[in-house]
Amino acid sequence: MDIAKVERVYTSYSGVYDQIFGKIFHESREACVRNLRIRPEENILEVGVGTGIALEYYPKNCNITGIDLSSGMLAKARQRQSHYHLDHVRLMLMDAGKMEFADDTFDTVMAAYVVTAVPDYRKVVNEMIRVCKPGGRIIMLNHFSNGNKLVAAVEKVISPLCKHIGFRTDLSLNTVLEGTDLHVTRKEKVNPMKFWHLVECVNRKGGVNGNGNGNGKHGHVS
């Protein structure tokens, strides 16, 4: 799908997204955000923030920027921001494959159910790395295709269908990480059916051996 189609598809879902995908993804999304060990004043970017369904789970003493290319999804996120008085959040209409932020802006860059929903995951992951500080954290909550041949065959068959409704199923974590400076420090299956993975990486661009928050305070390595 191209950018225009992704925008159309997600904007057309925006009225029902929370009722359908909100519920399916809810448990793992909430657990993921609550376990981020966010420091006061941490600068967090949520890529593909959608209807802003995770925003209320972040602590209020951090700064959150949420971007999405769907105006319909973002309009819902703005309603949620106003309803919950989320003054520590700013929301911006932006293509994650071509972000308007300077290099090294954020301590943590988070993408929940996004890398398989974007037209070009490589561009988006490269941009996530660029805007994240060296030694900062990049977190992906997603379904990744695994090595199981039977599951992989089914995923390949249903992937073109899924593309029409805005996501693909045949992308593996190794493919996403290939050629990047990301180092995985945590990888967990997060929902009861074990379908989604929470993957936390340190951004080792420029050879920085950080521990995942850009200033050495988290210290989590699995």
Ligand SMILES: C[S@@+](CC[C@H](N)C(=O)[O-])C[C@H]1O[C@@H](n2cnc3c(N)ncnc32)[C@H](O)[C@@H]1O
């Ligand atoms: C499956 S939804 C996930 C939304 C939210 N993160 C959640 O947890 O429910 C994928 C989101 O990514 C957005 N998206 C897709 N491609 C994008 C891009 N290139 N730039 C920014 N957002 C994008 C879609 O508009 C949609 O809101």
